[in-house]
Amino acid sequence: MRALIAIMFLMTSATMFGQTHPLILFYGDSLMTDKHAFIDISVIGALGSDHVNNSFIEKMYLGGHISDEELDALVAESGERNRAGMDARVGMQWWDLHTGLFGNECYRLMVSVQHENHAYAAYTDDLFKLGFRGNSDFVGKRVELAPLNMQYQAFQKFGVGVLDQSTYSRAQLSFVTGQDFISLDMNRARMTTSSDLDSISLFYHGDLIMADPDKHGFGAGKGLGAALDLEWNLPMKDGEGWFGVAVYNLGFIRWNGATEHYDLDSTFYWTGVEINDLFDVEEDLTMPALQDTIGYELRTGNQWQLMPMDVRMRMLRRLNERIFIDAGIALQPYQQSIPELRVAVGQDWNGKVMLTEQISYGGYSGFRAGVHVRTQLGAGFIVQAGTDNVPGWISSRARGRDLVFGISRIF
Amino acid sequence: MIISMRNILLLMGAVAMLWSCSREEPTTWNIHGAGPVAFGRLSLNDMVADSLLSADETGLWHLVFTDNLTDFNLDSVIAIPDTTIHRSFVVPLIGGPFSIPPNSTIIGLDDENVLNIPQVELKEVLSKGGTLQYTVTNYVNGYLTCTYTLPGITKNGQPAVLVAAASPGSAGDPATSTGTLDLTGYHIDLTGESGTSTNTILSEVNIKTSPDAPSNAEVYGQDSVVIDLQIIEPLISYARGYFGEHHYEMDETVSFGDDIDLPTGVLNLNQISVDFKVENNVGVDARIEFSGLTAENSMTSSSVALVNPAFFSDMNITRATDVNGLVIPTYHEVSMNEVNSNVDAFIETLPDAISVQADVDINPLGNVSDNNDFIYTDKPLNALMEIDIPLCIGMSNLTLEREIELEEASDIPWANGTIYLKMVNGFPLSALVDLTMVTPEGTVISGLLSNAYLAPAPGDGSTNQGTAESVFAIAVNDSWLAQWASPNKLLMSVSFNSNGETEWVKLTTSGFIDFVITGDITTEVSVR
Numbered sequence: 050m051r052a053l054i055a056i057m058f059l060m061t062s063a064t065m066f067g068q069t070h071p072l073i074l075f076y077g078d079s080l081m082t083d084k085h086a087f088i089d090i091s092v093i094g095a096l097g098s099d100h101v102n103n104s105f106i107e108k109m110y111l112g113g114h115i116s117d118e119e120l121d122a123l124v125a126e127s128g129e130r131n132r133a134g135m136d137a138r139v140g141m142q143w144w145d146l147h148t149g150l151f152g153n154e155c156y157r158l159m160v161s162v163q164h165e166n167h168a169y170a171a172y173t174d175d176l177f178k179l180g181f182r183g184n185s186d187f188v189g190k191r192v193e194l195a196p197l198n199m200q201y202q203a204f205q206k207f208g209v210g211v212l213d214q215s216t217y218s219r220a221q222l223s224f225v226t227g228q229d230f231i232s233l234d235m236n237r238a239r240m241t242t243s244s245d246l247d248s249i250s251l252f253y254h255g256d257l258i259m260a261d262p263d264k265h266g267f268g269a270g271k272g273l274g275a276a277l278d279l280e281w282n283l284p285m286k287d288g289e290g291w292f293g294v295a296v297y298n299l300g301f302i303r304w305n306g307a308t309e310h311y312d313l314d315s316t317f318y319w320t321g322v323e324i325n326d327l328f329d330v331e332e333d334l335t336m337p338a339l340q341d342t343i344g345y346e347l348r349t350g351n352q353w354q355l356m357p358m359d360v361r362m363r364m365l366r367r368l369n370e371r372i373f374i375d376a377g378i379a380l381q382p383y384q385q386s387i388p389e390l391r392v393a394v395g396q397d398w399n400g401k402v403m404l405t406e407q408i409s410y411g412g413y414s415g416f417r418a419g420v421h422v423r424t425q426l427g428a429g430f431i432v433q434a435g436t437d438n439v440p441g442w443i444s445s446r447a448r449g450r451d452l453v454f455g456i457s458r459i460f
Numbered sequence: 461m462i463i464s465m466r467n468i469l470l471l472m473g474a475v476a477m478l479w480s481c482s483r484e485e486p487t488t489w490n491i492h493g494a495g496p497v498a499f500g501r502l503s504l505n506d507m508v509a510d511s512l513l514s515a516d517e518t519g520l521w522h523l524v525f526t527d528n529l530t531d532f533n534l535d536s537v538i539a540i541p542d543t544t545i546h547r548s549f550v551v552p553l554i555g556g557p558f559s560i561p562p563n564s565t566i567i568g569l570d571d572e573n574v575l576n577i578p579q580v581e582l583k584e585v586l587s588k589g590g591t592l593q594y595t596v597t598n599y600v601n602g603y604l605t606c607t608y609t610l611p612g613i614t615k616n617g618q619p620a621v622l623v624a625a626a627s628p629g630s631a632g633d634p635a636t637s638t639g640t641l642d643l644t645g646y647h648i649d650l651t652g653e654s655g656t657s658t659n660t661i662l663s664e665v666n667i668k669t670s671p672d673a674p675s676n677a678e679v680y681g682q683d684s685v686v687i688d689l690q691i692i693e694p695l696i697s698y699a700r701g702y703f704g705e706h707h708y709e710m711d712e713t714v715s716f717g718d719d720i721d722l723p724t725g726v727l728n729l730n731q732i733s734v735d736f737k738v739e740n741n742v743g744v745d746a747r748i749e750f751s752g753l754t755a756e757n758s759m760t761s762s763s764v765a766l767v768n769p770a771f772f773s774d775m776n777i778t779r780a781t782d783v784n785g786l787v788i789p790t791y792h793e794v795s796m797n798e799v800n801s802n803v804d805a806f807i808e809t810l811p812d813a814i815s816v817q818a819d820v821d822i823n824p825l826g827n828v829s830d831n832n833d834f835i836y837t838d839k840p841l842n843a844l845m846e847i848d849i850p851l852c853i854g855m856s857n858l859t860l861e862r863e864i865e866l867e868e869a870s871d872i873p874w875a876n877g878t879i880y881l882k883m884v885n886g887f888p889l890s891a892l893v894d895l896t897m898v899t900p901e902g903t904v905i906s907g908l909l910s911n912a913y914l915a916p917a918p919g920d921g922s923t924n925q926g927t928a929e930s931v932f933a934i935a936v937n938d939s940w941l942a943q944w945a946s947p948n949k950l951l952m953s954v955s956f957n958s959n960g961e962t963e964w965v966k967l968t969t970s971g972f973i974d975f976v977i978t979g980d981i982t983t984e985v986s987v988r
Contacts, residue, residue: 112484112485112486116489183491185493185980245882247496247882321497323498324499
């Protein structure tokens with residue numbers, strides 16, 4: 050239950066896999082020419098929803114009582130189809146800036162290690178109301194519980210790639226170890242409580258996949274896979290900007306043979322516990338466990354699963370020496386997010402400090418306003434920090450919260 | 461590398477802290493749920509023990525109750541008391557000392573031992589317990605082997621043989637040797653050497669110097685060996701002989717309230733019958749004269765004495781027959797009904813005990829069996845009463861009470877709302893239902909239902925005329941939910957009423973009460 054709730058609500062919006070940041074694209078030549086290496090450590094985490102707010106998410110994750118007023122408001126604000134999601138990544142990458150590859154001085158070796166978590170849930174308003182307000186308002190009515198889509202993936206990537214230092218385009222192939230995978234897809238599901246309360250019927254059709262439930266924890270190694278990360282940066286003819294296209298996590302994980310696949314297709318009819326002897330009810334009046342009453346067929350075996358691919362396109366252009374714009378679109382075709390559009394306006398103080406203010410819409414959330422700062426410190430350090438959702442850090446009623454932090458060193 | 465490992469570790473530590481935010485309390489929210497909790501069907505055999513119910517060909521339930529009013533305890537008649545047999549054997553010599561070499565017999569003779577069993581002449585018994593303890597006291601200055609054979613006490617055809625090795629003794633300092641024999645399973649022939657005696661055990665004594673004695677025995681004439689046999693707590697499973705003439709006065713009270721959870725209230729019965737039966741499995745004649753049979757209700761302090769001339773006449777009970785171990789009992793029966801007795805009033809008392817007074821004579825005609833009375837102690841002479849009550853009854857506040865042990869509702873922090881109990885009554889009886897939570901001492905914690913009226917099905921039960929539905933609402937609140945835990949109990953009381961206590965309704969196999977328990981509750985969900 051907790052795991053499902055965690056999947057449902059601890060989720061990410063934002064397509065947080067930022068493309069090459071403007072500081073490198075605008076000042077890469079001066080920063081990296083005749084240097085030995087570039088190393089970068091970054092942490093990215095984001096939660097988002099077009100329905101539930103931060104107060105709700107915090108309480109679901111950290112504990113606490115969710116008041117009737119909060120839940121009533123969320124029920125009132127729910128749409129027919131609601132989304133929530135999470136993306137998180139911790140990673141380190143290293144570029145060799147000194148040695149060419151394949152006879153080309155611009156091609157550089159790059160390696161990276163990163164851990165990623167991705168989760169999403171898309172659910173109906175009826176399901177949310179049933180789960181958090183109960184079925185009392187549905188007596189004599191039908192509750193539509195589907196479509197319901199929930200998924201959680203966690204994995205580690207160990208990548209080797211080639212960087213074209215002339216454009217900072219790169220291609221990287223990663224060996225992937227799967228840590229965990231849970232997926233629930235209900236195509237049809239509905240519940241009905243009879244008017245006189247003497248029966249509850251539940252019909253459901255869908256499937257649940259759980260990777261090797263006997264293994265737990267970081268680096269559990271429940272599956273193996275491979276992924277490509279591609280990023281292509283094309284300078285504009287006038288040299289004042291860039292076009293960019295990127296694809297991340299283009300790959301798969303083959304979850305191991307202990308992966309459980311539940312075919313959920315049954316009608317469950319609950320009329321209460323049958324009591325054979327009203328005067329000796331101790332033995333009879335024991336509620337059956339839910340897992341004992343749900344009808345399913347279980348099979349185990351390998352599961353090939355596409356990774357949560359992220360496709361991005363962007364345009365970065367200077368308007369003058371101080372101001373630039375950075376606009377783009379991000380797609381996560383295998384997730385339940387919608388395309389995310391973003392437009393940022395940046396201020397550049399000679400590459401020493403770059404500040405961008407951004408408006409975005411989409412992903413798992415609605416409109417958001419964010420701010421990012423990138424700055425060079427002494428001795429080749431570059432630090433970046435920011436958020437796509439400033440209100441998320443201010444208001445408990447905001448829907449989502451995210452954070453980017455990175456530190457790089459060129460030497 | 462200029463970025464130090466320390467800085468990387470610091471950064472990683474910060475990330476780990478971010479990831480390790482842990483829950484300090486569960487996530488909770490209130491939920492308002494509604495739905496079924498339980499359902500079931502009560503038929504009469506759910507309310508009354510199956511063993512007491514029987515349906516006739518019309519489907520009418522009968523309450524059939526059989527109880528053994530008394531076992532006439534004849535075991536005591538043939539009980540063998542604890543007995544000690546003291547025998548002294550003297551060396552048949554004069555003078556001495558005589559030097560007797562090893563393995564030489566110095567005393568050998570047969571002997572009969574008579575058991576003292578007053579008024580009873582037993583020819584044989586089968587023992588199911590008890591101990592034979594023997595003590596050999598040796599006044600002879602020599603190692604002796606005493607062999608005491610009991611040809612009449614056999615097991616699997618083999619006689620009991622007691623062998624005791626005695627060390628040398630003297631007149632002033634005799635030597636003793638003891639041993640025991642478990643009598644379980646032994647057949648004891650009490651006809652002695654002649655085969656016609658009674659209460660007599662034959663024995664054969666052989667006393668000789670021990671074959672492995674290190675030296676000769678120095679024996680004087682008149683030296684003796686004393687053997688004591690003790691029969692301790694003998695138990696008999698079978699006996700044959702003449703058991704004597706005995707007279708008993710019986711005054712017993714048989715309580716059965718604990719067995720059948722009797723209701724209280726007013727009951728009006730119809731077509732009741734009581735069969736009284738004396739079953740004699742013992743090979744003795746008997747004469748029984750009942751002087752009283754009274755139904756007693758300790759709750760109401762009421763009692764009704766049975767009135768039936770045939771029951772109170774002398775009953776001459778013929779002896780049973782033993783055909784090679786197969787006992788063919790004899791019976792004496794008295795049938796009572798509402799015409800020839802007051803059994804209806806007797807049973808309507810709803811007795812929890814019956815008292816019996818009687819005079820019993822065993823073998824009133826003397827030894828007419830030529831010492832062939834017999835008894836298998838597990839097959840007694842007993843008096844049975846079989847009561848058959850067709851459940852065509854009238855009742856007023858006939859009340860069944862049950863206590864239900866409570867288990868703690870530990871997963872429910874609080875709840876408010878209503879539990880609905882819907883009952884569909886197929887019995888032509890109305891009922892008032894009380895449901896009360898009480899402490900172990902009986903103090904009322906909360907009255908959940910009070911005099912809730914369960915409507916009767918239409919008709920008198922003769923035909924299937926439909927059902928009546930009643931719905932009861934039980935308010936759920938924190939005050940009683942918090943006390944829903946052991947050792948508190950739920951006390952359920954159902955008082956049945958027909959349409960007037962004199963109007964009979966039929967309880968048939970097609971009667972039932974369906975119940976459905978539903979809830980409409982607000983409570984808290986907690987996820988850890």
